[in-house]
Amino acid sequence: MAARARASTVSYLQARRSGGSTAMSAAEAEGTPLFDLQQIDSLLGAIYEGPTESPPWQSAMQLLRTQLRAAHVTLMLRPPSQDSAGVMINTGPVTAQGVESYETHFFSLDPFVRLPEGEVVTAEELIGRQWLQSAVYQEYLKPLDIRHLLGADIYTRDGIECRLRVTRSHNAGPFSDEDKALCRFLLPHLKRSIQLHARLDFLECERSLFAGTVNRMLLGMLSFAQDGSLIETNQEARRILAEKDGIWLTGSTLCVDSSQESRELQRMIRSALADSGALPAEEGTDNEGAGVVEAMSITRPSGRAKLGVLVRAVPMGQWSESRQRPAVVVFLRDPESNAAQPSQELVRRLFGLTRMEAQLALLLAEGFTLDEAAEKMNVRRNTARTHLRSIFCKTGVTRQTMLVRLLLNSVLTLG
Incomplete structure (x- = not known):
């Protein structure tokens, strides 16, 4: 893939040098890049930041639309099929009716699909002049003032199939070799970003599943970063803390009614932070290999049964670099909670x-x-x-x- 990316870069540079003005300047003849490095940097940055956006790659598609002077840039993360409407990220003027008509009908008539891996082609290059007589063009694209269509498809070993489509109106010129070279240059980067997105999506699904399981078990959970700041609380923890019956939260600090219990809880959290690698071990202690897990009870002034508290360190991984990752997890259990009964x-x-x-x-x-x-x-x-x-x-x-x-x-x- 790296070799293909380098080849696409060379192609892009060559296209830039030969596809623009008919007269080449001295700088061009010497091989100075014609494209704006800042624009390319912005495009690549938006592509790799795309998995963290919602919807993903919206910024990258908008930047590409501007760069190509296109009417629309569409990324089909999941192309429409007989079983699903698919998932599409659209930029440019689109209507809900236009999107729905493609997702429910015209996708099945579209001949501009299943493009060769890594190729960037126009509809007419792939299909020929008969493209302009196709039902998709005559009944769908032409009424939307779409004349030129450029595309590339992405396939991964995991079975992912994504489609990149770029359009121009009847008043605009056709796509040039330079336009295609830019897309070809970006394609391997977009593929890597899509693979990262798939991995992040898997991890998020797994996290949601485990978080839901913890909630159903009525186990309160709070996670703290290496600097002691609170990262996240789950539903049961928020319920217990909101009662302020023996324990509550002020900022990122767990407060306890009993001064003795409060000192013990803070000691446990400090010890767990040290064990996670976030803080130096206290003098006279040896946390090496301790894997700190400690527990205590919290007295409730209401007279209800004591709350159970367990503090667990989350040691840093070998390659961990973020300081905003969970370093300590505090679990809360209310013995009087009434779990939802199974059916x-x-x-x-x-x-x-x-x-x-x-x-x-x-x-x-x-x-x-x-x-x-x-x-x-x-x-x-x-x-x-x-x-x-x-x-x-x-x-x-x-x-x-x-x-x-x-x-x-x-x-x-x-x-």
Whole structure:
């Protein structure tokens, strides 16, 4: 890919030297680049910053549109298909109706697709003069005042297929060799950026999945950077801290009612920061290989059960350079939180229970006795006992406590 990028750069320079003015200046003859290095730098910077934008590459596409004096520049991250409308980043004057008509109909008639890897071509170069008689041009592009169409497709080993399309109106001139050389030069950079975006998207999906799991387990979580500043809190942590019942947050500092408990919590956080590599170890301590994980309880003035607190260091990776990464994570657990109960359907399908058996199993897992569960189900105690024996048979347990443990340790808590 690096060789191809160098070749595209040479082609671009050659095109710049031969495709502009008919008369070459002395500087041009000596090989001085004709293009504006600052503009190229801006384009490349926008391409590599594209994965962090929303929508991605909007700035890069707009810069490319200006550079090419184009009516539109469109990046199809996911081309439309029979199963999906696709995902397109458009720059230039577009209407929702125009986008929808392509996504739902004209994409299937478009012959300007599946272009050779790394090639930048016009529609007429690929298809010939019959392009102007095609349904896509006559019924879709021409009414939108689009006459010239330039394109390139990107394919990756992971199965990604993206399309870059550039247009000009009927009043504008056709795309030059210089225009195509610029796109060819940018293409490998755009491909790398798209691959980075795919990787970041995967990591974000993974992060969201794990964050959702932590929330469903009613585990509060706060992450702190190496300088002690707060990075993120999850929903359960915000709920616990908002109650200000024994512990609350002021800026990036966790405050605790009890002075003794407050000193202990701050000591644990400092120790974890030192273990993560963020702070030097305190004199007289040896944190090497400690992998700090400490826990304590926080007294609540309301008289409710104490909150559980666990502090864990997040050591720096071998190649970590950012100081705004999690260095310490603080977990909070409220023993009196009421987790959302899994549906009876989940319990029924997981253990092969009937509807009544699933209802009874969930009530027992909530802490009700068999008599209390029978009353809630509006059935006799003997009927509940019959259901319980059937549950034991299907789940392979022999005692009610074993059944509750089985339910609480199953995947139901993730549902």
